[in-house]
Amino acid sequence: MKKAIFILLSALIVLGGCQSKGSDTPDETGKVVRTKQKAKKKKKKSISFQPQAGGAPYELLVLMDDAQWDRPVGRALYEVLDTDLPGVAQPERQFRMTRIAPSNFGNMFKVFRNIVQTDIQTIYSTAKFKFTRNVYARGQMVMTLQAHDEEQLTAFLQKNGQQLLDFFTRAEFNRQVEYLEETHNATVTERVEELFSCTVWVPVELNKFKEGKDFFWASTNRGSKDMNFVIYSYPYTSPKTFTLDYYMQKRDSVMKKNIPGGPEGSYMTTQHKFVDVTDGTVHGEYAQIARGLWRVEGDHMGGPFVSHSRVDVANNRVVVVEGFVYAPESLKRNLIRTMEATLYTLALPNEQNVEDFTFGLEELTVSPE
16 A cells, blocks of 8 residues: 555544443433444344354355256356446455355355255246245355246346345345444444444444544554444435435535545545445435445545435434445455445434344245255
8 A cells, every 4th residue: 555544543542432321312402312322132142053154255155057057047147146346446246156066065065154046846836036044054044046947037037136136245234233243343332322322333443533523433544455434414404415416515525524635635535427326225214325436636545435324313414324445455345345234233313223134035944954
């Protein structure tokens, strides 16, 4: 890396913890404040004698024999899975894919964290995706593609392939969220509670901090594979807040003010040509989801970012959380996906429980042989 990501970070002071102040209550101005971590209730963990699912995040095993793989149904599945990660500058696959014939599916492969298999029988009238958890290992997701025949499944994959990708992406997000529940930077959580009356869990490595007006930034401050989390807020005025132009203007304004670059006069900005904004749902409520590329005006630095903009109705404001990374000599999928999962842990005042992302898919109980 040519220089430290931002020279201000070297002067940042690690912030101390804050004392808890009780449950959510309106203050003297009527603002709903949040002073204790309530983002997710602890789940009771059941005892399991299964092995833990293995493999790296975003690895996926496909069970399909050579003949089927070479036919249209196999090609359709390959086209779905061999898809580039959105919002990054250099091509990078969303999943690392391994394929084996079902006859080779032995114990070594049964611990894969993500598995896709087909079930083609005349008993099915329509094609569908079904999934089950923990079939052969703890923390495992097995997706079964059911159809009457290969032609029906081919057409279904061509139409609904994005849903399959989204399902496994969210499964990985859930794993990361569960990990963050147990292992997150408590100082960041406490400081965000103090400044924004919200809770969030960020990776423990983000241990350098900077504050501004309605703004907080946490970073690993690494020379490479640098991860960053930002939260800021502003008053909600109208639905026009959630347009692409408004979002980019607001982001540019906030980042220019709060995140300077290395050379004097340089600052973070947005590459407007490479930003995509979509409407989504987080915790059952509307969220504007943006992803794209950032750069430093006046320097040769940049990378991908992803953000959620959500309405805090109780306080009539918009709360934006963003993750961005700087890794000029590395692949960026796992870094930016880690930060994206972090965004889902944000709990606005009065919110509780991080929901599972199952996309309404019917769960299928499958017993291993």
